Amino acid sequence: MIKDQSIPQAIALTLAQAIVLxxxxxxxxxxxxxxxxxxxCRQGAGILQPYADLKKLFxxxxxxxxTTSWIFTATPYIVFAxxxxxxxxxxxxxxxxxxxxAGNIIAFVxxxxxxxxxxxxxGLDAGSPFGGMGSSREAIVASLTEPAMIMAIFAxxxxxxxxxxxxxxxxxxxxxxxxxxxxxxxxxxxxxxxVALAETGRVPVDNPATHLELTMIHEAMVLxxxxxxxxxxxxxSAIKLLVFLTLIANxxxxxxxxxxxxxxxxxxxxxxxxxxxxxxxxxxxTIECMFAKLRLFRITDLLGVAFILAxxxxxxxxxxxx
Amino acid sequence: xxxxxxxxLVGYAAGVLxxxxxxxxxRIQNLIAHGLAAVATxxxxxxxxxxxxxxxxxxxxxxxxxxxxxxxxxxxxxxxFFLLMISLVGLAASIYAVGYVTEWYGRISIGLLGSLYNxxxxxxxxxxxxxxxxxxxIAWELMSLFSYFLVVTEHEKSDVRYAGLFYLIMTHIGTAFxxxxxxxxxxxxxxxxxxxxxxxxxxxxxxMRTMAFVLALIGFGTKAGIVPLHVWLxxxxxxxxxHISALMSGVMIKTAIYALLRVYFDFxxxxxxxxxxxxxxxxxxxxxxxxxxYALMEHDLKSLLAYHSVENIGIILLGIGAGMIFHSYxxxxxxxxxxxxxxxxxxxxAVFKALLFFGAGSLLYATHTRNMEEYGGLLxxxxxxxxxxxxxxxxIAALPPTNGFVSExxxxxxxxxxxxxxxxxxKFMLPLAAAMLALTGVLALTCFAKAFGISxxxxxxxxxxxxxxxxxxxxxxxxxxxSAVCIALGLAPMLVIPFLDxxxxxxxxxxxxxxxxxxxxxxxxxxxxxxSSLSSPVLGFLLVATVALGLALVxxxxxxxxxxxxxxxxxxxxxxSRMEYSATGFVQPIKRVFSTIYQPTVKLETEFLEESRYFAxxxxxxxxxxxxxxxxxxxxxxxxVSGLADRMRIVQAGSLHLYLAYIxxxxxxxxxxAL
Numbered sequence: 001m002i003k004d005q006s007i008p009q010a011i012a013l014t015l016a017q018a019i020v021l022x023x024x025x026x027x028x029x030x031x032x033x034x035x036x037x038x039x040x041c042r043q044g045a046g047i048l049q050p051y052a053d054l055k056k057l058f059x060x061x062x063x064x065x066x067t068t069s070w071i072f073t074a075t076p077y078i079v080f081a082x083x084x085x086x087x088x089x090x091x092x093x094x095x096x097x098x099x100x101x102a103g104n105i106i107a108f109v110x111x112x113x114x115x116x117x118x119x120x121x122x123g124l125d126a127g128s129p130f131g132g133m134g135s136s137r138e139a140i141v142a143s144l145t146e147p148a149m150i151m152a153i154f155a156x157x158x159x160x161x162x163x164x165x166x167x168x169x170x171x172x173x174x175x176x177x178x179x180x181x182x183x184x185x186x187x188x189x190x191x192x193x194x195v196a197l198a199e200t201g202r203v204p205v206d207n208p209a210t211h212l213e214l215t216m217i218h219e220a221m222v223l224x225x226x227x228x229x230x231x232x233x234x235x236x237s238a239i240k241l242l243v244f245l246t247l248i249a250n251x252x253x254x255x256x257x258x259x260x261x262x263x264x265x266x267x268x269x270x271x272x273x274x275x276x277x278x279x280x281x282x283x284x285x286t287i288e289c290m291f292a293k294l295r296l297f298r299i300t301d302l303l304g305v306a307f308i309l310a311x312x313x314x315x316x317x318x319x320x321x322x
Numbered sequence: 323x324x325x326x327x328x329x330x331l332v333g334y335a336a337g338v339l340x341x342x343x344x345x346x347x348x349r350i351q352n353l354i355a356h357g358l359a360a361v362a363t364x365x366x367x368x369x370x371x372x373x374x375x376x377x378x379x380x381x382x383x384x385x386x387x388x389x390x391x392x393x394x395x396x397x398x399x400x401x402x403f404f405l406l407m408i409s410l411v412g413l414a415a416s417i418y419a420v421g422y423v424t425e426w427y428g429r430i431s432i433g434l435l436g437s438l439y440n441x442x443x444x445x446x447x448x449x450x451x452x453x454x455x456x457x458x459x460i461a462w463e464l465m466s467l468f469s470y471f472l473v474v475t476e477h478e479k480s481d482v483r484y485a486g487l488f489y490l491i492m493t494h495i496g497t498a499f500x501x502x503x504x505x506x507x508x509x510x511x512x513x514x515x516x517x518x519x520x521x522x523x524x525x526x527x528x529x530m531r532t533m534a535f536v537l538a539l540i541g542f543g544t545k546a547g548i549v550p551l552h553v554w555l556x557x558x559x560x561x562x563x564x565h566i567s568a569l570m571s572g573v574m575i576k577t578a579i580y581a582l583l584r585v586y587f588d589f590x591x592x593x594x595x596x597x598x599x600x601x602x603x604x605x606x607x608x609x610x611x612x613x614x615x616y617a618l619m620e621h622d623l624k625s626l627l628a629y630h631s632v633e634n635i636g637i638i639l640l641g642i643g644a645g646m647i648f649h650s651y652x653x654x655x656x657x658x659x660x661x662x663x664x665x666x667x668x669x670x671x672a673v674f675k676a677l678l679f680f681g682a683g684s685l686l687y688a689t690h691t692r693n694m695e696e697y698g699g700l701l702x703x704x705x706x707x708x709x710x711x712x713x714x715x716x717x718i719a720a721l722p723p724t725n726g727f728v729s730e731x732x733x734x735x736x737x738x739x740x741x742x743x744x745x746x747x748x749k750f751m752l753p754l755a756a757a758m759l760a761l762t763g764v765l766a767l768t769c770f771a772k773a774f775g776i777s778x779x780x781x782x783x784x785x786x787x788x789x790x791x792x793x794x795x796x797x798x799x800x801x802x803x804x805s806a807v808c809i810a811l812g813l814a815p816m817l818v819i820p821f822l823d824x825x826x827x828x829x830x831x832x833x834x835x836x837x838x839x840x841x842x843x844x845x846x847x848x849x850x851x852x853x854s855s856l857s858s859p860v861l862g863f864l865l866v867a868t869v870a871l872g873l874a875l876v877x878x879x880x881x882x883x884x885x886x887x888x889x890x891x892x893x894x895x896x897x898x899s900r901m902e903y904s905a906t907g908f909v910q911p912i913k914r915v916f917s918t919i920y921q922p923t924v925k926l927e928t929e930f931l932e933e934s935r936y937f938a939x940x941x942x943x944x945x946x947x948x949x950x951x952x953x954x955x956x957x958x959x960x961x962x963v964s965g966l967a968d969r970m971r972i973v974q975a976g977s978l979h980l981y982l983a984y985i986x987x988x989x990x991x992x993x994x995x996a997l
Contacts, residue, residue: 018871058879065890067781067897069701069708073885081868088864101845102861104854106734107722109760111861113767114721120771124903126890127780132903135775139768140911147760150734154753158741163854224890228881232872300915311757318749 009261010098014088017097021087024274025238026050028245028281035285050238054231062227067127075122076225076232082115083236087243091169091250093269094258100166105153108165109146112199112240116142123221130213134220137296141205141217144303145198151310152191155184156251158317165251173254181320187313189252194306196244198299200237203288205299215293242277249276323380323397326369330447333362337440341433348432352423355436359443360416366409366447373402374821381453390514396453399828400588403821404450404580407669410807411573411676412443418680418800419565421793425687435475435563442468442569449577455504455514462500465577466493469570473562485561492554496544503537506530507589519589531590535598538585546578548639549609550951552632559631560624560692564683567624571631572676576668579638587829592649596745599646606643607755610636610762615919618769618912619947621694621905623682626773627675630718633762634671637733638664640755644736647748654832655849656739661826662838663732666818670725670811674717677804681711684793684801685777689786694776694905698783704792708778710801715770717808720763723862725811728846730763731856735848772908781899813859816843913947921948
């Protein structure tokens with residue numbers, strides 16, 4: 001809740017959050033690509049390459065299919081908007097966010113679902129079988145991730161006595177209501193990590209680097225996009241990745257985040273945040289090199305494991321408490 | 323209350339009689355019937371608002387010559403809420419119907435259709451107003467009969483007749499259980515008046531109360547469409563004219579929710595063991611999940627919507643069930659939260675489901691088919707219908723910031739707050755129900771992405787779709803009104819919560835409106851603002867602001883070049899509608915993942931060319947899913963009943979002497995028992 005914040009301060013903090021999300025997200029994508037390149041004994045493009053890609057895409061003339069309706073051109077904006085809005089509900093470098101009151105973890109999950117819904121529609125809109133295939137696969141992956149996501153965060157929420165992300169992070173950072181046994185947290189962490197891989201379309205669920213119809217999910221849905229529309233979608237998916245990394249970093253290891261509004265705390269918070277997400281980016285890059293993509297119908301097993309882990313976390317929490 | 327109620331009754335009665343006075347003048351019949359219905363429903367909206375704002379219930383009665391029956395009506399908060407809902411959807415349906423029935427001019431009697439339509443609305447109004455068990459049963463039966471007559475409007479089609487028969491049988495099985503419930507209540511009270519039910523002379527013993535609970539759940543559950551009593555919905559709702567389907571699916575099945583609340587919270591005064599609530603919760607969770615799963619496999623748009631009614635009744639029961647469990651543990655604030663969540667979803671579902679049925683009706687009107695695989699590309703040809711259907715789809719998929727999201731969010735919160743309960747079992751089961759709700763939510767999203775995407779996007783899949791035209795303006799207005807209500811209910815929960823709180827206060831006796839509205843009403847909080855909060859207006863604003871941000875970024879980075887249009891690349895071929903993903907193909911992964919539930923059977927027959935087995939001459943693909951309850955419950959039951967009837971036939975010889983002998987034997991036996 002807004003407690004010790006004035007309205008201008010709240011607006012400034014919200015804008016700062018949005019700017020961090022927009023500015024840092026392409027670098028994470030660049031970092032992961034760099035890590036993969038080094039593992040494959042390649043030099044790879046620079047970490048800042050995605051920025052140049054985006055800039056170029058924005059300027060290119062977009063080609064739109066004659067088959068499509070307004071849904072197709074509106075979708076990039078809706079996906080961008082829902083992803084950024086969802087990102088604003090996650091504390092980034094300050095634990096007490098001004099927008100905390102606007103929505104909790106359920107709102108976060110459903111905002112991302114809003115983007116998914118329109119992406120699925122856009123995939124169908126061009127009439128190409130590739131788009132439909134991507135949409136159909138995205139639907140099944142989304143169906144299986146969301147229950148696991150909600151259960152996992154709920155197990156954490158119980159410890160903090162809140163489902164609002166900012167409150168969870170703030171209380172955990174100040175070590176309020178921490179359980180002595182970390183096992184529910186670890187199980188939930190594993191579940192959220194699997195969910196994050198699935199939701200952001202990374203290996204072993206989806207491969208962002210391929211355009212092979214046998215395997216692609218997210219890339220198939222956005223196959224017909226070009227120019228500024230593609231730029232917005234690419235940016236949105238980078239933001240989504242960063243938001244999930246932020247969620248993992250701050251909910252499970254919030255230490256270092258600014259719990260007050262002094263300039264010192266804020267700058268430390270920002271620095272620690274960047275180190276944490278960069279670390280997670282390295283981890284994801286490593287995973288992408290170590291594992292192969294799963295077959296589509298094996299993904300359900302992986303996501304089933306995530307769901308069971310989250311449920312076990314919940315059960316452990318109650319057993320440890322009672 | 324007396325005067326507006328009298329005017330409403332007169333309005334409906336005139337709507338029943340007058341259209342019949344202009345035979346063979348369909349235009350006049352149409353305008354009179356639906357105009358009068360619109361006026362009467364406006365009166366209903368007014369009366370509902372008055373009843374919701376009034377501090378005390380308003381009651382009046384007219385005695386009759388029959389014993390035990392008085393025409394007593396009572397308008398308390400609960401009745402007012404449902405009256406408001408019936409009238410609101412009824413108003414939109416009346417506007418919509420003016421355009422929709424034009425299709426039948428000269429083919430069926432518009433006068434009769436309009437007359438039955440008014441009678442149906444009237445009977446639903448009386449169901450929620452009745453204050454006497456006998457009167458309630460009469461109104462309930464009339465509601466069932468009138469809706470049956472409306473379902474069989476197109477009775478020349480055999481599948482419509484079958485659907486009607488199915489509905490008639492199921493609804494009467496339900497009514498039988500309701501009569502038994504009321505007879506049980508009568509045992510304690512000695513009178514059919516609801517006041518006596520509330521405060522019986524001889525309170526029922528516990529086992530009788532449990533019996534009444536089960537009987538009421540089965541009886542009203544049949545009308546509500548809970549699993550496994552849902553089997554009639556996917557037959558009856560598609561068969562009816564679309565504005566009737568909207569009323570049946572959006573409103574009529576909610577009268578069962580009204581009755582359940584009335585019996586459990588009002589008659590039983592909320593005194594029940596925890597497992598009652600748990601049973602309701604369990605049925606809710608199973609109905610929600612199975613409803614949406616069967617909806618996914620359905621490609622008849624109206625059947626799909628009917629299955630979604632099963633799903634949404636399940637979500638409503640999740641809220642009410644959680645409320646009942648909390649109430650039995652004396653956690654009254656949380657109980658009120660559960661009830662408010664359930665009631666909020668009740669009105670939301672009424673609005674968006676009616677909207678979606680209107681949309682489906684418009685598609686049927688424009689293309690003359692209900693099969694989704696024959697739609698496609700309709701957003702360009704029918705932009706208004708498409709836009710309204712999209713709003714309905716986003717709402718039912720519970721995506722922010724629409725109304726479906728707000729109420730589903732509240733249901734989630736009431737399930738999560740179970741951690742305050744003393745029982746470990748409940749602590750664990752309620753979050754599990756929340757997980758099922760989460761799965762239900764995403765599957766509903768998938769289902770409506772399919773419904774909208776396959777129907778409205780890409781290339782037309784048939785000549786029907788290619789030649790579709792936008793529907794006449796009354797239909798567009800009907801849909802537009804409900805779309806606006808969907809958005810308003812989503813963005814302004816602070817205006818809705820106080821009314822719902824009034825209803826739950828009247829049932830539980832604890833008001834939580836001031837606790838739910840944090841930050842001057844800008845944020846919604848489930849009792850405890852620290853636990854969670856939601857501000858749908860702020861989320862709506864943020865979404866608009868970030869869309870603007872996206873536009874600004876595009877302009878700022880020089881993305882202003884005009885779009886170039888080109889054909890979709892189809893690997894060098896010309897793209898045709900046969901290359902598009904079909905609805906069946908779209909849900910294939912889901913069918914495969916959940917094959918335990920669907921038990922799909924696939925038959926693929928291929929005829930090869932004689933010269934080579936590498937070239938197929940003809941392929942035939944067939945697939946169907948096993949409707950579990952029909953196969954493993956209803957079919958054996960029906961077989962048993964008709965088998966029993968067959969065996970009973972030997973007593974029916976058709977001879978008068980034999981029947982006289984039966985009577986004689988019965989008399990002797992009875993006399994012997996009596997002595």
